[in-house]
Amino acid sequence: NFNFTEPFPNEIDGSAKHIPVLTLSEDGTFGTVVVGNGDEVNGVWHPMVASEDPSEVHFITHILVQDQDDNVVALGSMDPTVAAPAKMTFSVPAGVTELTPYNWCNKHGLWKGELVTVTATSAGRSSAACGVSEFQKSAWTSVHADFMRMQKEHFESQLPFTEADGAKHTPYITLKDDGTASVLVGDTDVAIHPMNGSPDGESKPHWITEIYIMDQSGTIVAMKSLDSAGVNEATMDFKVPEGAESLQAYEWCNLHGLWEGPVVKIESMSSVKQNSGVAPSISVGAVVGASLLTALNM
Numbered sequence: 001n002f003n004f005t006e007p008f009p010n011e012i013d014g015s016a017k018h019i020p021v022l023t024l025s026e027d028g029t030f031g032t033v034v035v036g037n038g039d040e041v042n043g044v045w046h047p048m049v050a051s052e053d054p055s056e057v058h059f060i061t062h063i064l065v066q067d068q069d070d071n072v073v074a075l076g077s078m079d080p081t082v083a084a085p086a087k088m089t090f091s092v093p094a095g096v097t098e099l100t101p102y103n104w105c106n107k108h109g110l111w112k113g114e115l116v117t118v119t120a121t122s123a124g125r126s127s128a129a130c131g132v133s134e135f136q137k138s139a140w141t142s143v144h145a146d147f148m149r150m151q152k153e154h155f156e157s158q159l160p161f162t163e164a165d166g167a168k169h170t171p172y173i174t175l176k177d178d179g180t181a182s183v184l185v186g187d188t189d190v191a192i193h194p195m196n197g198s199p200d201g202e203s204k205p206h207w208i209t210e211i212y213i214m215d216q217s218g219t220i221v222a223m224k225s226l227d228s229a230g231v232n233e234a235t236m237d238f239k240v241p242e243g244a245e246s247l248q249a250y251e252w253c254n255l256h257g258l259w260e261g262p263v264v265k266i267e268s269m270s271s272v273k274q275n276s277g278v279a280p281s282i283s284v285g286a287v288v289g290a291s292l293l294t295a296l297n298m
Contacts, residue, residue, distance in 0.1 A: 007102060007112040017044045020063060020101035020113035028092060028119045031074070033063050033101045035086040035111075046105065050080035050142045054149035057142045060086035061104050062133070068098035077133040077225065080142045092118060106146045132227040140212065140220040144250070147210075151258045160250060160260040168193050169259040171211055171249035175240065175266070183211050183249050185234035185259075193253070197228030208234035208251050216246040216263075240266070 008015065017036045024031050038045035051057040059080035067073050074090035086103065101113040135143055151157050163170040168191035175181050185208050186192035198205040211234065212223035222238035234251065248263045 007110040008108075015111070017046045018103070018105055018108060018111045020103045020111060022065065022099055022101040022113055022116045024092065024099075024116060024118065030089060031065065031092050031099060031116075032087065032089045033065065033074075033103070033113070035060050035063065035103050036084070038085055045084035046086055046103075048078070048080045048082060048084045048086060050139070052141050052145050054145045054152065057145040057149065058107055059105075059142065061106050061143075061146070063088040063101065063103045065090065066100050066102065067093070067096045073099070075131075075133045077135045077139070079136040079139040081136075081138040106149075132225045134225050135210075135223060137223075140223050143210070143223070144212070144220060147250075147252050147258045155257040157257070160258040161256070162259070163261055165259075167191065169251070169253055169256060170261045171234075171251045171259065172261055173213070173247060173249050173264075179240050181238055181240050181247075183213070183234075183236040183238075183251075185211065185251050192232075193234050195226070195228040195231050195234055204255075206255050207253070209254050210252045211236040212250050213238060214248050214250065215241060215244045221247075 008018065019037070020033050020035050021037065022031055022033050034045070036045035037043035046060055047058055048060065049056060049058040057080070060078045062078060063074075063076045063086060064072050065074040073093050073096060074088065076088035076090070078086045078088075092099070096118050098115055098117055100115045103111050103113075105111065148160075151160060155161075161169065167187040167189075169185065170187065171183050171185045172187065173181050173183050184192070193208055195207045196203060196205060197207055205228075207228040208226050210223060210225050213221050215221050221241045221244070222236070224236045224238075226234055226236075240247070244266055246263050246265045248260060250258060250260045252258055
């Protein structure tokens with residue numbers, strides 16, 4: 001559904017604001033990536049525009065770095081409420097000899113920076129470790145707005161898909177006695193959504209990248225970015241906010257867009273889906289590195 005077929009190279013004329021620039025510390029143990037060249041004469045940083053309006057939100061959502069073997073060694077989720085430039089600092093893992101920076105612009109896709117050679121020494125370096133990077137709470141509203149933008153542009157829908165469009169993609173919340181709740185994407189009586197990040201690069205990645213919860217006022221009260229590695233279900237645990245009257249879960253599928261479940265009142269949980277074979281639930285709208293790289297093939 002996305003029209004990008006490969007990362008945009010760093011030599012496109014007039015594209016300087018989208019290009020990630022990687023620099024290393026003098027001892028080669030730390031790297032810093034910024035998006036744009038605003039530190040140069042007449043240069044410009046990529047804008048970081050936070051907004052609830054899907055037509056206005058415009059920011060770098062993620063920065064990632066690959067080594068000489070195409071392993072993602074650093075990944076960061078960006079916050080559009082933080083002034084430009086979009087920036088990430090990371091530890092250079094031991095054994096790395098080359099690093100290439102990438103970033104994802106929510107409107108203009110994946111961009112590739114210049115390869116940087118690393119001195120072949122492991123002194124002072126950490127072992128490689130890269131996992132999911134969570135969005136800051138201040139970014140949640142913009143993340144939802146961007147999902148709504150993509151829902152319209154790529155899936156030709158003004159609204160999230162619902163349970164009526166398929167239970168496999170529907171996020172259901174189960175309330176617990178201790179004031180917490182859990183989310184499962186899919187119905188155990190119908191189908192559970194897969195979590196296939198395609199670590200071998202052979203099969204098409206298909207997984208839930210984010211799950212988040214809205215209350216009765218439309219406020220996002222929880223969000224989680226998911227890792228597809230080593231799991232076969234898309235799940236999330238969260239604390240039920242004090243004073244919440246109703247909750248609704250949303251999820252983003254990397255192939256099939258934004259989905260929401262039916263709104264359920266907190267006080268009537270015992271009657272929800274009591275005959276469905278699914279625990280009482282409320283429905284509410286990386287591996288991420290792999291998501292950005294593989295989204296080009298959607």
